[in-house]
Amino acid sequence: xxxxxxxxxxxxxxxxxxxxxxxxxxxxxxxxxxxxxxxxxxxxxxxxxxxxxxxxxxxxxxxxxxxxxxxxxxxxxxxxxxxxxxxxxxxxxxxxxxxxxxxxxxxxxxxxxxxxxxxxxxxxxxxxxxxxxxxxxxxxxxxxxxxxxxxxxxxxxxxxxxxxxxxxxxxxxxxxxxxxxxxxxxxxxxxxxxxxxxxxxxxxxxxxxxxxxxxxxxxxxxxxxxxxxxxxxxxxxxxxxxxxxxxxxxxxxxxxxxxxxxxxxxxxxxxxxxxxxxxxxxxxxxxxxxxxxxxxxxxxxxxxxxxxxxxxxxxxxxxxxxxx
Amino acid sequence: xxxxxxxxxxxxxxxxxxxxxxxxxxxxxxxxxxxxxxxxxxxxxxxxxxxxxxxxxxxxxxxxxxxxxxxxxxxxxxxxxxxxxxxxxxxxxxxxxxxxxxxxxxxxxxxxxxxxxxxxxxxxxxxxxxxxxxxxxxxxxxxxxxxxxxxxxxxxxxxxxxxxxxxxxxxxxxxxxxxxxxxxxxxxxxxxxxxxxxxxxxxxxxxxxxxxxxxxxxxxxxxxxxxxxxxxxxxxxxxxxxxxxxxxxxxxxxxxxxxxxxxxxxxxxxxxxxx
Numbered sequence: 035x036x037x038x039x040x041x042x043x044x045x046x047x048x049x050x051x052x053x054x055x056x057x058x059x060x061x062x063x064x065x066x067x068x069x070x071x072x073x074x075x076x077x078x079x080x081x082x083x084x085x086x087x088x089x090x091x092x093x094x095x096x097x098x099x100x101x102x103x104x105x106x107x108x109x110x111x112x113x114x115x116x117x118x119x120x121x122x123x124x125x126x127x128x129x130x131x132x133x134x135x136x137x138x139x140x141x142x143x144x145x146x147x148x149x150x151x152x153x154x155x156x157x158x159x160x161x162x163x164x165x166x167x168x169x170x171x172x173x174x175x176x177x178x179x180x181x182x183x184x185x186x187x188x189x190x191x192x193x194x195x196x197x198x199x200x201x202x203x204x205x206x207x208x209x210x211x212x213x214x215x216x217x218x219x220x221x222x223x224x225x226x227x228x229x230x231x232x233x234x235x236x237x238x239x240x241x242x243x244x245x246x247x248x249x250x251x252x253x254x255x256x257x258x259x260x261x262x263x264x265x266x267x268x269x270x271x272x273x274x275x276x277x278x279x280x281x282x283x284x285x286x287x288x289x290x291x292x293x294x295x296x297x298x299x300x301x302x303x304x305x306x307x308x309x310x311x312x313x314x315x316x317x318x319x320x321x322x323x324x325x326x327x328x329x330x331x332x333x334x335x336x337x338x339x340x341x342x343x344x345x346x347x348x349x350x351x352x353x354x355x356x357x358x
Numbered sequence: 359x360x361x362x363x364x365x366x367x368x369x370x371x372x373x374x375x376x377x378x379x380x381x382x383x384x385x386x387x388x389x390x391x392x393x394x395x396x397x398x399x400x401x402x403x404x405x406x407x408x409x410x411x412x413x414x415x416x417x418x419x420x421x422x423x424x425x426x427x428x429x430x431x432x433x434x435x436x437x438x439x440x441x442x443x444x445x446x447x448x449x450x451x452x453x454x455x456x457x458x459x460x461x462x463x464x465x466x467x468x469x470x471x472x473x474x475x476x477x478x479x480x481x482x483x484x485x486x487x488x489x490x491x492x493x494x495x496x497x498x499x500x501x502x503x504x505x506x507x508x509x510x511x512x513x514x515x516x517x518x519x520x521x522x523x524x525x526x527x528x529x530x531x532x533x534x535x536x537x538x539x540x541x542x543x544x545x546x547x548x549x550x551x552x553x554x555x556x557x558x559x560x561x562x563x564x565x566x567x568x569x570x571x572x573x574x575x576x577x578x579x580x581x582x583x584x585x586x587x588x589x590x591x592x593x594x595x596x597x598x599x600x601x602x603x604x605x606x607x608x609x610x611x612x613x614x615x616x617x618x619x620x621x622x623x624x625x626x627x628x629x630x631x632x633x
Contacts, residue, residue: 112496136481
């Protein structure tokens with residue numbers, strides 16, 4: 035194997051939000067009932083790509099996220115397939131109760147695809163970095179929660195979401211991510227994948243952290259440690275059989291996410307393992323703190339979300355396993 | 359049989375709906391009597407005269423849509439839906455009970471004829487707008503009706519939605535405000551002033567009318583003229599009396615969210631039976 039630098043392993047980068055916009059423009063041709071809504075961020079969320087082609091099926095609601103969600107619900111009730119987009123912090127924070135009361139409670143066919151998830155939003159700072167969106171969506175009954183790791187996975191998830199009947203939340207990101215999936219990747223609800231086999235520890239990531247887990251696995255391999263890497267992009271419903279099986283095989287586990295440790299991937303995995311197969315584990319995530327301004331790289335370093343941090347955490351968890 | 363154009367008959371239906379509301383709430387032991395009785399004549403005018411519906415078939419594809427944004431008036435809506443044979447009338451008296459298809463607030467998943475889950479205030483107009491946009495895309499002649507409470511208009515989302523309906527020229531949408539001037543904590547003018555209410559909606563780009571919300575012919579005339587408006591959404595501010603039809607409930611803050619006790623129930627029945 036080569037050096038664990040992303041440019042060597044995964045030379046192509048794609049932005050999940052851009053791939054979302056492109057996928058919408060394509061699916062708009064195939065699905066005349068597909069409609070798209072935005073709240074004055076169509077350039078950032080990339081829904082403008084759909085708006086340019088299908089002007090009459092695009093609705094800008096202005097800076098009004100609560101109305102955005104309610105309007106999407108109404109369109110769904112009258113037989114349309116609405117995709118509603120804005121920044122993740124506003125979609126899940128500002129409009130949480132609208133999502134809860136109408137979309138989730140009514141089990142309506144609304145797709146919420148929110149961009150600018152996590153701290154790699156960067157310079158805009160803590161007010162715009164959604165680090166609690168996954169917790170807010172995961173606790174809602176009926177809601178499916180997905181976090182694509184790259185372009186092919188985004189395209190596959192959006193294509194899947196059009197045909198699925200029910201509410202879905204998909205988190206996209208501002209920063210381009212290395213492409214780790216093949217172009218023909220398909221998505222299956224509740225089914226996650228092993229990206230790398232290994233025996234000593236399981237590294238389970240979502241979003242950009244999937245790539246960082248793969249890089250960390252390379253670094254660990256140089257120290258003679260073999261790590262199994264999972265992409266748990268389907269956060270809800272979680273592929274709990276894969277999680278339990280991985281914990282059994284490797285005896286310890288680590289999760290990594292651009293999210294608070296409270297309520298996100300780490301907690302979802304902890305819930306499964308605590309009930310089915312407790313093993314030493316660690317959640318690599320933000321700890322009870324808000325984000326701040328900075329470049330994505332600076333922030334990933336500051337908040338302990340680099341491959342090196344994952345390695346260090348992995349060694350600590352493996353150490354606990356041996357002591358146990 | 360439908361629509362009903364005889365005003366005496368509509369008035370009689372409204373009286374029977376009020377009797378059902380009182381009976382339902384008394385048996386349930388809880389619920390919102392005041393806002394259900396104030397909205398009764400509006401619902402009767404809509405469902406029995408004005409809206410395009412198929413009695414017995416809540417899923418009729420060409421139906422007009424109705425959104426009860428003031429979800430706490432669910433008993434009034436349920437009584438109307440039962441009378442349209444959307445479900446058996448006996449179900450009314452299971453209101454709020456465990457396992458009942460008639461939940462405390464409207465739940466579209468279990469009650470035939472309820473289109474939208476509501477109860478958390480201020481959200482219904484946005485949903486109605488979404489339905490209206492979809493109908494416009496489909497070039498359908500179906501219309502959307504939404505009933506708002508007056509206190510509910512204090513929610514900011516209502517004004518977001520007011521802008522949206524005007525911006526998208528939703529002339530296939532008519533909103534009604536049950537202007538009974540009371541909310542849980544007191545008179546609207548004391549809790550949070552709403553006036554000048556009609557001027558506010560006009561300023562937001564809406565065709566605005568005001569009616570006596572207990573005079574059914576007046577309500578019907580307003581609904582008809584709103585259906586003729588082109589290029590803008592319409593709103594009917596219906597001046598009503600909370601608890602209308604039962605003297606001890608009328609204009610009483612206390613009867614916003616309580617069910618009648620036995621004595622009150624008997625008095626209410628006596629008054630409503632007299633007509």
